[in-house]
Amino acid sequence: MKSNNQLWKLDLLESKFEKATPRFNHTKKLLLSISTNSTNLVKKLPKDEHEVKGQIKELKKIAFEHKYHSGYNKLEKEINRILKQKPTELLKNEAILNNFIISKILKCIQNSILNSKELKLDPPNYINEEIRSIILDKSNDSNPTGFFKKYCQNDKIANNQISNLSNNKNVKKIMDEIEWSFKMVRGNLTKQEKKDKKKATGGEFISGDEPEEEDDDESNELSEEEEDEEQEVEDDADEDIYLEKAYDNFAVYENDEKEEGEEENFELDPNINYDEITEEEPSEEEDLKDDESEDGEVESEVDDFFEEEPSLKKSKKSKEEEAYNLPELATGYCSGGSDDEGDIDNDKIIKELTSQRKNRRGQRARQKIWEKKYGKNAKHVTQERERIANEREKRRLEFEERERKRQLKAQLQKPTGANNEPIGERKENKETKPREDKIHPSWEAKKQAEAKLKTSFQGKKVVFD
Numbered sequence: 001m002k003s004n005n006q007l008w009k010l011d012l013l014e015s016k017f018e019k020a021t022p023r024f025n026h027t028k029k030l031l032l033s034i035s036t037n038s039t040n041l042v043k044k045l046p047k048d049e050h051e052v053k054g055q056i057k058e059l060k061k062i063a064f065e066h067k068y069h070s071g072y073n074k075l076e077k078e079i080n081r082i083l084k085q086k087p088t089e090l091l092k093n094e095a096i097l098n099n100f101i102i103s104k105i106l107k108c109i110q111n112s113i114l115n116s117k118e119l120k121l122d123p124p125n126y127i128n129e130e131i132r133s134i135i136l137d138k139s140n141d142s143n144p145t146g147f148f149k150k151y152c153q154n155d156k157i158a159n160n161q162i163s164n165l166s167n168n169k170n171v172k173k174i175m176d177e178i179e180w181s182f183k184m185v186r187g188n189l190t191k192q193e194k195k196d197k198k199k200a201t202g203g204e205f206i207s208g209d210e211p212e213e214e215d216d217d218e219s220n221e222l223s224e225e226e227e228d229e230e231q232e233v234e235d236d237a238d239e240d241i242y243l244e245k246a247y248d249n250f251a252v253y254e255n256d257e258k259e260e261g262e263e264e265n266f267e268l269d270p271n272i273n274y275d276e277i278t279e280e281e282p283s284e285e286e287d288l289k290d291d292e293s294e295d296g297e298v299e300s301e302v303d304d305f306f307e308e309e310p311s312l313k314k315s316k317k318s319k320e321e322e323a324y325n326l327p328e329l330a331t332g333y334c335s336g337g338s339d340d341e342g343d344i345d346n347d348k349i350i351k352e353l354t355s356q357r358k359n360r361r362g363q364r365a366r367q368k369i370w371e372k373k374y375g376k377n378a379k380h381v382t383q384e385r386e387r388i389a390n391e392r393e394k395r396r397l398e399f400e401e402r403e404r405k406r407q408l409k410a411q412l413q414k415p416t417g418a419n420n421e422p423i424g425e426r427k428e429n430k431e432t433k434p435r436e437d438k439i440h441p442s443w444e445a446k447k448q449a450e451a452k453l454k455t456s457f458q459g460k461k462v463v464f465d
Contacts (some may be wrong), residue, residue: 010059060126071178102142112182
C-alpha cells in the first residue's frame, strides 16, 4: 500500500482514540464529519481498545520500515554520486559505506523519535529489533558513536573526509527530509517543529508527507472509497482557523459504552429532510469544479458533510425573492427618476459588495513560485543577475579610470632628468675702455684758463736783513 494511505489511517486512529494532534488537516475534517454524520468510515473503524492499539502499532511499524528503506536508498544514491566525483579511501569498502549510511539514518532517528532519555534507553516497539539492537549497542560499527570511535577518532584524514561528506549541501538536505519523515511517523508534531518546517520549505508548511517513489514489487491495492478520501487531502490555510475551533470542541471517542450512549441520545432535527441526505462522496469532477470556484476566497463550509440541504437552500432563495419583489415592468413602474440615480453606480460600498475581490498573491510569493517552476531561468532572477553584472562592470570601469589618472599624475611628477646634462663653460667678460669724446674748443679753453688760476705760486722768497 501507499505510505500516504498508511499514515492517513494511522493519523485518524491516533487522533480519535489516543487524542493525538492530527498530522493532516483532512483528519480534522473527517473527525468533525464523524461527530455530526454517520458515514461508511465509522463502520470500518475498530471499536475494541486492544484492536485499536494493535492496528496503530502495525501501521506505525509498516510506515517506519517504509521510511527507513526509502531514506536509505536516497542517501546511498547521493553518496555514491559524490564519491564518483571525489572518491575517498575509507568509503571504498562497501561494508564501511553501509555502516556510515546506517549511522546517519540512526542519527536522524535519534533527533526525531528518540528525543528523551527514556526513549533512548527503550526505543518504541514499532522500530524493528535489528535497528533497536544497533541503537542500544554503542560499540556497534553502525551506531553513530561506534562508527566515530572506530574510523574517525584516531584518523584525522578520515575524520575530515567524513565531515566534508556529511556537510555536503545535498546530503544535509536529504538528512532533513529523512528526519521529517520519521517525525511524521512519530506523530504529535509540536508548533516549533511545524514552524521550522515552514521556514525550511520557504514559507509553505506541508502537513502531509510528499509521495515517494515505490518499487514495482510493492502492491497498490486500494479500495475506491479510500482512494477518493485520499484525493480529498488538501492544505487549505484559510480553513485552519475554523477547523481548530471546531476540533477543540469535538469530544474524542474514549470507549464503546460512551459512544453507544451518544448514539442512543441522538435526536432528529425536524427542520432537516433526512431522505435527501446521502452518504455518497462527491465525484472527482465535482471536486475540480469546487476547487476552481474557490480561487482565493475563504470558504465558510469545511467539508461536503457540512453543506446545507437542497430544501433549505430553495427556501432561502424564495424568501430573498419575496423580500425584493418589485412591481411588474409592464405597468410602467418608475423608480423615482431623481438626479442622484447615477450616484448609486459610483457608491464605494456597493462596488465593494458587488465586485469580486481579486485575491492576488504578493510579489515575493509569486517570485518564489517562479523560482520553483523555472529555477535559474526565472525572469526576476535573470534580471537580478544582469543588474549585479552591470554594477560590477560599472565599478570596474570606474576603477580603471581612476587608476589611469593616478598613473598619469605619477608620471608627470616623476623627474625628467633634464638638469643632469653638463653646462657649457662661461666666457670671461673683457673690460672695454670708455670712449673719450671730443670736447668743444671753447670748453677746452675755459678749462685751461681755470687750470692756470689754480697753479701754485712759483716766486722766490726774499728775506730782508
